Amino acid sequence: MRPGYNVPMSAGLDTLKSALPRESWTEDTGVIAPYLVEWRDKYFGKTPLMLMPADTGEVQTAVKICSDHDIKIVPQGGNTGLVGGQIPRNEVLLLTKHLDKIRSVNPATHALIAEAGVTLLAVQEAAKAAGRKFPLSLASEGSCTIGGNLSTNAGGMHVLKYGTAKDLVFGVEAVLPNGDIFNGLTDLRKDNTGYDLSRLFLGAEGTLGIITAASLKLFPQPLQIQRVMVGITGIADALALLDRCRVGEALAMFEVMPRKGIELVIQHIPGMRDPFTDAHPWYALIDWEVGDSDMGLSIAESVIGAALQEGLVNDAVIAQSETQASNLLMLREHMSAAQKPYGASIKFDITIPIDRIPDFMDVAYGAVQKTVPGCEPFAFGHLGDGNIHYDVFQPENMDKDAYLEHWPDMSEAVFDVVDCFDGSISAEHGIGVMKKDDLAKRADPIKITMLRAIKKTFDPKNIMNPRVLV
Ligand SMILES: Cc1cc2nc3c(=O)[nH]c(=O)nc-3n(C[C@H](O)[C@H](O)[C@H](O)COP(=O)(O)OP(=O)(O)OC[C@H]3O[C@@H](n4cnc5c(N)ncnc54)[C@H](O)[C@@H]3O)c2cc1C
Missing domain, CATH: 3.30.43.10 (Uridine Diphospho-n-acetylenolpyruvylglucosamine Reductase, domain 2)
Structure with a gap:
């Protein structure tokens, strides 16, 4: 033994x-x-x-x-x-890494069945090869898997137009905690035959069973993506600009980054350069999906031209080629990796009702300074969804481990502010082990009772990922 x-x-x-x-x-x-x-x-x-x-x-x-x-x-x-x-x-x-097959792609029904261990990038590529688009897009897409994406209900950069992972699924195949196989693989858009059981596995973080395959929703390939990066003065201006950027259904991405983030990416990621001549306090990265390049340029020039005149935007780079568009996106995609060498940070992934984000930032700043004086908040991410990655760096002269010991009290401080603004303590990364106690403490008790009842029904022996979520 x-x-x-x-x-x-x-x-x-x-x-x-x-x-x-x-x-x-x-x-x-x-x-x-x-x-x-x-x-x-x-x-x-x-x-x-x-x-x-x-x-x-x-x-x-x-x-x-x-x-x-x-x-x-x-x-x-x-x-x-x-x-x-x-x-x-x-x-x-x-x-799940060996569950790595794409079982089928059907352009007619806009459905792709992938096993759970297929990477998100491989799914995007298979969809593209069939003339379709799978719109989930994360900086981790070369490594993360469809099973993980669905189990965390991943978000990413195109939620604004296409929704989160749970909006991109027809159904799943899963092995239940007793070993039975639930087969929810379908490509039907309409199926009103009781509870939508597949959805129970989306965001369940592996607590209700193991997703082994999923039938995913594909979309028509956009004919043209027009990308623009702008330099701006503050988050309030970014919100006003977001409103101006909503042209019909075309807006597909609206991400924000602070100046510090651009500096870290340029400093730590080889080949990255600042696309602007002058530095700006904040930047927004914007995509419109449109019919052709003339239409893209016309939207970009009219929206950004007006915003420049209004003083909402200080400067702008309108991508003129796929390479230029891809270089702009890289600045955003490397934002997490580039932070690593800078120091220790306590990280939050929160949503706030979008119109209250500027006030949230002010109040949260005061709360984190009170918790660890001299700490340095660093906010970036999916502003279009009200989702801020709010990372708080250690004060300059503080020991890394000593700072990280403040994770619980920093969480308490930030989550208290999130609650005051009617936000969520987890926008897209999930609860896991990290926020399990926070969820139990802060969520509606009826919700916790219902989550626990569902877990108990599916997994009475508590064998599936027993330490996470509930
Ligand atoms: C650089 C970087 C950028 C990121 N950007 C984003 C972003 O923009 N948006 C976002 O939402 N997330 C983001 N993430 C977080 C992460 O990529 C996502 O949560 C992703 O969906 C996890 O997928 P995975 O395959 O790596 O899952 P894992 O990390 O392996 O697992 C995550 C959870 O899912 C469970 N799980 C995994 N596979 C299965 C399965 N087949 N069946 C049941 N349970 C399963 C695990 O037990 C665990 O609880 C980012 C991460 C990094 C490192």
């Missing part, structure tokens, strides 16, 4: 190993190590066994055995989650 595990767990692990093909599991600590730490180096895990099932049948076999032996499971996709939900702490780790 392995030290640290009781008899049933050890027997269960042996049963798992003998039931699955040799290449579908490993105990090699060297192989497992990279899967036990997440992107921000905030959570470090431990597992007795890592499973890498090749198909839904193998997932079913593994889950049934775990259920019989009361073995707890943590599912992991691309390991880009930012709230610790994919990192095991003695549970069995189940990787």
Whole structure:
């Protein structure tokens, strides 16, 4: 028997190993190590066994055995989650990386069925090859997986036009905690036959079962994307500009970045350069999806020209080619990576009713300064959705670890302000391990009771990702 595990767990692990093909599991600590730490180096895990099932049948076999032996499971996709939900702490780790097939693409029904471990980028490319668009778009898209995207109800840069991950799904296939397979793969846009069970898995963070495949909604390819980056003075001006940018259904992205973010990207990411001659306190990155390049240029020139005259915008770069558009996007996509060398930060992913964001920023500034004097707030992200990534950097001369000890009191301070502004403590990253206590404390008690009742119905033995969400 392995030290640290009781008899049933050890027997269960042996049963798992003998039931699955040799290449579908490993105990090699060297192989497992990279899967036990997440992107921000905030959570470090431990597992007795890592499973890498090749198909839904193998997932079913593994889950049934775990259920019989009361073995707890943590599912992991691309390991880009930012709230610790994919990192095991003695549970069995189940990787979906070998569930990597695109099962079908149907341009006629605008549906694509992908297995859970297919990366978001691979889905986007498969859709494009079929003359369609899958609009979910995150800076982590080369690594994150469809299973992870749906389980976290990911957002990203095109929510403004297309919604979050849950708006982009017809249905899912999932292995339930007792090993049964729920088959919700469909491409029907209308199906009023009771509760929409597939949706229960969206945003469930692996607590109700393992998504093994999903039928995703595709869209027509936009003929032209017109991208513009503008320099602005403050968030209030950005909000006014956002309003001007809503031209019919064309607006697809409206992201904001502070000057500090542009400086960090230029300093730390090779090949990045400032597209402006002068520095500006804030920047907005805007996309319109339109019929052709003339239409794109005409919208950009008229909207931004008027905003320049009104004084809402200080300067503008209108992308004239795909390369230029892609270089502008890179500045936004590297915003998280470029922060890493700058120092420790306590990170929040919040939504505020959009018209209250400028006031929120003022009140939150006071609250974080009161908690750790000299700290440096750094806000960026999906302003068009009211979603701010509000990161608070350590004061210049403070020890990194000493600063990070303030995570709980900083959370308390920021979340109190979020509550005052009727916002949400998690806009898109989910609850995971990180915000579980905050959710329990701050959410409507009836909501918590309902979440727990659903969890208990599906997973009475609490074997599926037992430490996250509820
Ligand atoms: C640089 C960077 C930028 C990011 N930008 C954004 C952004 O703009 N918007 C956004 O929403 N997020 C963003 N994220 C967060 C992250 O990429 C998303 O949460 C993503 O959806 C996670 O996918 P994943 O495959 O990496 O999941 P993982 O990290 O592996 O897992 C995340 C959660 O889902 C569960 N899970 C994973 N696969 C399954 C499955 N098949 N079945 C059941 N449960 C499963 C895990 O147990 C865990 O709880 C970013 C992350 C990084 C590092």
